[in-house]
Amino acid sequence: MSLYGVGLGPGDADLVTVKGQRVLEEADVVYSPGRLSRSVATEHVPEDRIGDVDFPMTRDEDELRRAWKEAADEIASRARDETAVFVTLGDPNVYSTFGHLRRTMSAFHPEVDTEIVPGVSAVTAFATALGVEISSGMSLALHEAARGAAPTGPDRMILFKVTDAPATHEKLVDAGYDVVYGRRLFMEQGETLVTEDPEVVVERDYYTLAYAEKHEVEYEPATAQFETSVDAAMRERAEGEAHGDVPPEVTSDD
Structure with missing residues (x-):
């Protein structure tokens, strides 16, 4: 049973x-x-x-x-x-x-x-498709946003059932959010869309989601410094090579 x-x-x-x-x-x-x-x-x-x-x-x-x-x-x-x-x-x-x-x-x-x-879940699939990392220490809320609703909460939200994207978009922008939309992500049926323009997803579709993030929200995990330091080192080397101060790397087949 x-x-x-x-x-x-x-x-x-x-x-x-x-x-x-x-x-x-x-x-x-x-x-x-x-x-x-x-x-x-x-x-x-x-x-x-x-x-x-x-x-x-x-x-x-x-x-x-x-x-x-x-x-x-x-x-x-x-x-x-x-x-x-x-x-x-x-x-x-x-x-x-x-x-x-x-x-x-x-x-x-x-x-x-x-x-x-x-x-x-649609939450993790949506975040993956958009390249959004939900990491330790971040706050993220899940809301339904059918019929033009625009709930607000923490700095980051994922909204389900966005069936009136223009109305939802206007309210979220007025509340200080940047918004990106995804429709039928990872689905084999229908057209997959990712866009910041609500007019692109104006047609009602139950499988439309939105990711909303407050303007200039800041969150830097500890390992973000690796990217910063590596980028700085690469820029410094490139500048040095351009001025002849740093010899280019020599590779060998031996």
């Missing part, structure tokens, strides 16, 4: 973890909440092992509870005798639909054991 919640990562089938891939390959049935997560899952399991559950696009809480109860009943009917998997993009515990299923299963089907297999 097992249900696994498996994080598929940001949307590239090659970024599923080794454990996640093994669980998918060994599962009797795999359920997906959407088309994109299904397309990643089917890179690791055949279509005939994909289960069907319906999740309506609505904000009506009664309708959502009904849908999740029906999904939990369907999944529990398989998980009692087989190994069932519910997949989600990113990580099951980071801005994921899996939390709804876990709570519903716990309430109505407590006999089904649940295990989470973490995945590469």
Whole structure:
């Protein structure tokens, strides 16, 4: 009686973890909440092992509870005798639909054991794609920014679900932030975009994120001095060679 919640990562089938891939390959049935997560899952399991559950696009809480109860009943009917998997993009515990299923299963089907297999979250994938280092000592907040919202917090933020980039951008700039946007990063479906221009991502897309950093924020880790000292030494040598003061390095094949 097992249900696994498996994080598929940001949307590239090659970024599923080794454990996640093994669980998918060994599962009797795999359920997906959407088309994109299904397309990643089917890179690791055949279509005939994909289960069907319906999740309506609505904000009506009664309708959502009904849908999740029906999904939990369907999944529990398989998980009692087989190994069932519910997949989600990113990580099951980071801005994921899996939390709804876990709570519903716990309430109505407590006999089904649940295990989470973490995945590469949109947070780390986004930071990697932008070359942003989140290092020790830095403060970073995660916020949702749907429908033009622009939450503020520490000096650095990653914003999910940026569905009205121009409105969000204007508010963040007024609050003293520099902003860069990423859309469908590491996803095999759709066009990957990285831009500082909110008009480039003006079209509504659920998979748009933003990284916001306060103007001229300063943070220097201890090892940053290595880069500074090496750069200075290279500049000094280059200047010396240009004036004939330092002989160029001689290489030998011996």
